[in-house]
Amino acid sequence: xxxxxxxxxxxxxxxxxxxxxxxxxxxxxxxxxxxxxxxxxxxxxxxxxxxxxxxxxxxxxxxxxxxxxxxxxxxxxxxxxxxxxxxxxxxxxxxxxxxxxxxxxxxxxxxxxxxxxxxxxxxxxxxxxxxxxxxxxxxxxxxxxxxxxxxxxxxxxxxxxxxxxxxxxxxxxxxxxxxxxxxxxxxxxxxxxxxxxxxxxxxxxxxxxxxxxxxxxxxxxxxxxxxxxxxxxxxxxxxxxxxxxxxxxxxxxxxxxxxxxxxxxxxxxxxxxxxxxxxxxxxxxxxxxxxxxxxxxxxxxxxxxxxxxxxxxxxxxxxxxxxxxxxxxxxxxxxxxxxxxxxxxxxxxxxxxxxxxxxxxxxxxxxxxxxxxxxxxxxxxxxxxxxxxxxxxxxxxxxxxxxxxxxxxxxxxx
Amino acid sequence: xxxxxxxxxxxxxxxxxxxxxxxxxxxxxxxxxxxxxxxxxxxxxxxxxxxxxxxxxxxxxxxxxxxxxxxxxxxxxxxxxxxxxxxxxxxxxxxxxxxxxxxxxxxxxxxxxxxxxxxxxxxxxxxxxxxxxxxxxxxxxxxxxxxxxx
Ligand SMILES: Cc1ncc(COP(=O)(O)O)c(C=O)c1O
Numbered sequence: 001x002x003x004x005x006x007x008x009x010x011x012x013x014x015x016x017x018x019x020x021x022x023x024x025x026x027x028x029x030x031x032x033x034x035x036x037x038x039x040x041x042x043x044x045x046x047x048x049x050x051x052x053x054x055x056x057x058x059x060x061x062x063x064x065x066x067x068x069x070x071x072x073x074x075x076x077x078x079x080x081x082x083x084x085x086x087x088x089x090x091x092x093x094x095x096x097x098x099x100x101x102x103x104x105x106x107x108x109x110x111x112x113x114x115x116x117x118x119x120x121x122x123x124x125x126x127x128x129x130x131x132x133x134x135x136x137x138x139x140x141x142x143x144x145x146x147x148x149x150x151x152x153x154x155x156x157x158x159x160x161x162x163x164x165x166x167x168x169x170x171x172x173x174x175x176x177x178x179x180x181x182x183x184x185x186x187x188x189x190x191x192x193x194x195x196x197x198x199x200x201x202x203x204x205x206x207x208x209x210x211x212x213x214x215x216x217x218x219x220x221x222x223x224x225x226x227x228x229x230x231x232x233x234x235x236x237x238x239x240x241x242x243x244x245x246x247x248x249x250x251x252x253x254x255x256x257x258x259x260x261x262x263x264x265x266x267x268x269x270x271x272x273x274x275x276x277x278x279x280x281x282x283x284x285x286x287x288x289x290x291x292x293x294x295x296x297x298x299x300x301x302x303x304x305x306x307x308x309x310x311x312x313x314x315x316x317x318x319x320x321x322x323x324x325x326x327x328x329x330x331x332x333x334x335x336x337x338x339x340x341x342x343x344x345x346x347x348x349x350x351x352x353x354x355x356x357x358x359x360x361x362x363x364x365x366x367x368x369x370x371x372x373x374x375x376x377x378x379x380x381x382x383x384x385x386x387x388x389x390x391x392x393x394x395x396x397x398x399x400x401x402x403x404x405x406x407x408x409x410x411x412x413x414x
Numbered sequence: 415x416x417x418x419x420x421x422x423x424x425x426x427x428x429x430x431x432x433x434x435x436x437x438x439x440x441x442x443x444x445x446x447x448x449x450x451x452x453x454x455x456x457x458x459x460x461x462x463x464x465x466x467x468x469x470x471x472x473x474x475x476x477x478x479x480x481x482x483x484x485x486x487x488x489x490x491x492x493x494x495x496x497x498x499x500x501x502x503x504x505x506x507x508x509x510x511x512x513x514x515x516x517x518x519x520x521x522x523x524x525x526x527x528x529x530x531x532x533x534x535x536x537x538x539x540x541x542x543x544x545x546x547x548x549x550x551x552x553x554x555x556x557x558x559x560x561x562x563x564x
Contacts, residue, residue, distance in 0.1 A: 027417065027418065350480070351478065351479035352454075352479075353454050353456075353481075353539070353542065354480045354481070357419050357422060357423075358419040358423065361418045361419035362419075369453070369454055369455075370455065383477070384454060384455055412423055412428065413428070413431075
């Protein structure tokens with residue numbers, strides 16, 4: 001039983017009080033924030049932790065014996081322990097702090113995958129991937145002559161798992177796939193995909209950028225090799241994220257960036273690198289961000305809990321699905337199940353940017369465009385969609401406001 | 415009153431979006447340019463048949479939002495049959511108008527272009543409205559493509 005789900009079900013109205021942005025009025029209207037897939041709002045608990053570091057606790061970490069530095073180091077390293085427990089990682093050395101999902105994927109691409117690639121090798125992705133899980137692989141392919149192979153998705157947005165299995169061949173050197181699609185909300189059959197990768201002996205990374213705020217994650221039970229996520233999609237600060245990697249991989253990988261904090265000894269003749277994870281955390285990190293991330297994780301696990309999150313989001317999903325289904329001339333791309341309440345909407349020939357502007361004037365914040373998934377948009381034959389993405393602090397009124405504004409849009413262009 | 419989308423999507427704009435003027439390719443065009451907004455994917459092609467230094471026939475095609483399409487249509491009405499230098503001046507006046515320059519520049523007096531004035535309250539959409547005009551300017555300067563992000 002958690003603070004905001006005392007009897008198992010989420011008390012949304014109490015929870016909304018924790019998110020100060022929600023009380024802002026937007027162009028004279030109540031804010032209907034439906035852009036959590038881009039970034040989630042931040043609760044007071046996180047804001048206060050970040051503020052505390054800047055107001056009362058500023059110091060660099062790992063570098064001095066004075067009280068402030070010891071405190072800051074304790075909080076920073078405390079987030080590592082918190083993250084290890086949150087992901088059920090075997091060892092806290094498996095938790096590397098990065099700049100975000102993008103930083104984590106690039107680290108793996110450069111430091112783990114590139115040295116293993118030669119011309120003709122293949123990296124397997126799916127058609128659902130975010131550009132952050134496409135471009136780093138293209139860059140290492142360009143440098144090595146390896147190539148990218150893309151697993152197709154079905155018309156409902158589901159990963160074609162039969163095709164996925166067939167695309168794993170002796171040429172496949174690495175697999176990198178998202179767990180939940182940021183553009184469609186569709187959940188990939190990640191456990192089965194990891195099992196297929198393992199039985200072929202191919203290492204795999206899971207892009208959990210979206211999954212992290214919606215499903216409980218146990219990296220040991222999952223059995224992948226790497227998992228990446230960003231703090232800002234988990235109610236935490238921007239600019240900070242995590243790479244979880246099996247310790248035997250991290251120990252064997254060369255560092256990615258060189259600098260302070262990632263060394264044991266330096267002389268002009270030879271530098272001895274620190275062990276993982278310090279080896280991958282060169283320079284002064286986003287200390288406040290990491291501290292805020294720790295608080296965000298505690299907020300999710302102590303104050304809310306994934307049982308309550310799932311129940312609440314399933315409720316919003318079915319209510320929104322039903323209400324959107326009644327709007328004329330409206331189509332949702334990505335109806336496969338299971339899915340989380342993210343809706344990629346196409347309204348006849350009304351351009352998503354027009355939808356976005358009109359919704360904005362009703363206080364409804366959605367994302368319009370390609371959602372950093374141009375190959376996926378091309379797969380569905382649209383240049384862009386209007387995406388409404390829900391999170392824990394959204395309520396039924398948010399669904400009503402969205403649908404009302406969509407009806408208004410429809411009327412305007414009728 | 416805070417600015418509302420209805421200031422942006424006025425009936426003139428909606429009408430031009432629904433039935434754009436001069437929509438289509440121009441046969442025997444002497445000038446052609448393509449405008450592109452990589453952020454939203456808007457794409458517009460402008461073609462002009464210049465005879466005796468004036469814009470004899472103008473036309474456009476677009477895969478774009480309503481604001482871009484309506485803006486292109488309004489522009490077509492304004493520049494058709496004008497001399498090249500007048501057309502360029504009209505474009506410059508239009509940009510000044512969007513930036514909130516005082517008074518209605520002579521070129522745009524009483525025209526439908528005034529419907530786009532409220533774009534100042536929606537800076538994220540200014541590029542949509544400007545794309546056709548920038549494309550037209552590059553078309554008349556014999557450049558063949560223009561991007562909102564360069
Ligand atoms: C599925 C997915 N992968 C990767 C990313 C990139 O995350 P970030 O920009 O925080 O590095 C995102 C963010 O939108 C995402 O949704």
